[in-house]
Amino acid sequence: MKKLLYPVLFGVLFISCKKAEVTEFKLAFSKIAATDTLLKDDSISIRGLAIDGSKAWYGANGGKYGWVSLAGETDFNGVAAHDTLLPEFRAIAQTKSHVFILNVASPALLFKISKDGKFTKTVYTESGEKVFYDCMKFYNDMEGIAMGDPQNGCLSIITTKDGGETWQKRDCTGLPPVAEGEAAFAASNTNIIIRGDKTWIVSGGKKSRVFYSEDKGKTWEVFDTSIIQGGEMTGIFSADFYDETIGFAGGGNYEKPELNTGNKILTTDGGKTWETVGEGKGPGYISCVQFVPGSNGSGLFTVGRNGVFYSYDRGVNWKKLSDATNLNTLQFADEKTVIAAGQKVIVRFKLE
Template sequence: MKKSLLVLLSVASFSCSVKKVSDTPKSEVPKIEEVIFKPSFTAVEIDTLLSEKLSIRAICIDSNKVWYAANNGNYGYLNLNGGKNFVGNIVKDTLKLEFRSIAQTKDNIFILSIGNPGLLYRISKDEKEAQLVYQEKGEKVFYDAINFFNDKDGIAVGDPTEDCFSLITTNDGGQTWKKKSCKNVPKVADGEAFFAASNTNINIKGDKIWIASGGKKSNIFYSGDKGKSWHVITTPIIQGSEMTGMFSADFYNEKIGFATGGDYEKPNQNFGNKIITVDGGKTWNLVGENEGYGYGSCVQFVPGSNGNELLTVGASGVFYSYDQGKKWKKIADYKDLFTIRFIDSKTAIAAGNKKILKIRFK
């Protein structure tokens, strides 16, 4: 099934400018530079790549393939070049497995289930093997996101089972995983956990990692050494109840980052739900107050946009910003998308309830 939708945008209504004082000696007259923000496209075309009875919250781009992890033990990939697609299914006893996390190395895909027991599978990209590489049982077990630093070192985060968040790591390409002791992981506040909304709680740039929590407390856990040491950074995003806080974060580079979420139980509330950092996550500020969307499930920077352009999906639809989140424009009315990833600056893949879409910017 394939469906196309063309959305025209007005460049004139989207452009704006701000004044910036450049660094100059105090004895000189400051030079005023004009920074112009404007959209990099004027139209959006959306095609349906998959229409099935699946709930998909985790996708990753592997060259010309889009791998996905879904509910009822399902996973697979779509071939973007018109080649064959692949559908896999994992059965474990009588469990109804729901995979909300996915990551990859050069040769393998990793999918991680939520709930008790937590099950992590390694899927060979040649489709020949699906191996259980980690499992954890316990009433409080709930893993939310997974990511890799490189082809050897990986990390996954989950809700606390003790007084710290759950953290499992690998150093051998995902063959074996170990859970970190609370002696080496920051403690969490009462009611603080993570959301398995779009597999974007974990952001990695080089050896640096930022993990976004949510709930009654919503903090950034930062490490500059692959998780050996940690710093806890407070944020101004709305928090205080079980379903508030950060649901998603993305870093354009080691300095510019953006996080979103809000109040899941008040999906149209569009304040307190967008925050930005320009100093590597040391400080965060609210942005786009009473602008654009409400609850956001996933946010991603547009590649090659100098950290200016953003795309979000969530309960209000698909929204785009050209000025680091100050102003927003709805570009599509899909309200049941959970996650997005960019292939390049002109193409993104979005997934959610019963669908995977390709979004092209022209």
């Protein structure tokens, strides 16, 4: 027995040492070196962005949509209306040839727009007291998904398999039931995250969870989170996954934007479990969070009502990069270029 004891002890120590290993985090940048205003409109409010090469497409209030050029070319702006209604577009997605914009509230109006801006078509409509769509994404050029607030006890899910030409609404059969007071926030078009065939949808409100599908929405699981929840304006407002395992979600309490505890959570197992990070550090309310490309899942960039923040170590520590509090959403154009939009503006941050 004694002869066996030493190898066993050595094995335990070896395993313990392996578990104690810590990822080495490196600072990718330390400041915003330059800020360019790409669009200024005192009447515009933007919560949806999509980067398409040298263009940044947006959907906005008042039926407004369009693109700003990232290469100094001519911008484009249009208006999509329904009779006399000017929708508020907060969800946006794209395929190789088209951009899709979807509004909040009823009636839901989903427009398909050719990327040359010459063709616009309404491809889905839905009316009802509880109709309110939050986010839309595509898996590929043919298959897409949009989600909205609950109806009939489950999240509203519509899907397309023909490049966005037609959309079908899922009934609640096969969809997980929502909890009382559980919904979603149309804050930045980042409620849905897609990596390959895998889909994550985040909810908020009195219950804030992660809905997960590994087969493009055919079957679903639901995972609890440790983010602050319980009130109508609490929970996850935005999430991102660096790959199929490392994910981050942020939000908090919209009515207490300075609160920076319980509002930042991290997963390293594909969303099954979440840990609270950065307690009392960095941003309070987070409207949008995105992983920094090429950061090995360690860099995070956020906008919200407390300013612009960056973390190089998966949300443990934070650095404030800008006092801008009017930005709702962001997308990376490349590893050192961020396009952000919100109230009255679209801006470009050059990082250094």
